[in-house]
Amino acid sequence: MPYHWPEDTQFEKLTLEVEDKDCPECGRTTTICDHRFHRVHTLGGPLKMTMKLTHCPDKSCPSHSKTLSPEAEFGIAMPYWAIAWDVFAWIGQRRFSRHWSVPQICYELIDTYEITLSEDVIEDYISQHPAGIYDLRPQPNEDSHRATEHTEQEYFKKL
Ligand SMILES: [Zn+2]
Helix, strand or coil: CCCCCCCCCEEEEEEEECCCCCCCCCEEEEEEEEEEEEEECCCEEEEEEEEEECCCCCCCCCCCCEEEEECCHHHEEEEEECCHHHHHHHHHHHHHHHHCCCHHHHHHHHHCCCCCCCCCHHHHHHCCCCHHCCCCCCCCCCHHHHHHHHHHHHHHHHH
């Protein structure tokens, strides 16, 4: 999903390099052949990543046409995402554990983090969440909820 960044957005900058610079085919040290940029919202502010892409300098090597990309990018965000994992997790936590509505999430992101995402876009990210990772059972500190359950169980026992 393409994201429109306002021109005056102030990005924190991060340059990422390929971790393993050895060619997987012939073992030569790969060289920088291109750059790729990826801009994302993080809870700490907008971030612009510059990825230094490398390839094997040996034209006869089967790996010459293959470009290596820094894997650290995946630790921050999925490619083509406009948000980092921390925002993704924040959205999922509010939606699935706290049952916030999408408009509420949308408003809170703008209000607290100055992250402007449309409701459609938020829905899209929510749909990518594996809901099973969230423990949807009442947590131990939610005593009132537990008390209600207990009462219901007792109620059914009496029937
Ligand atoms: Zn090679």
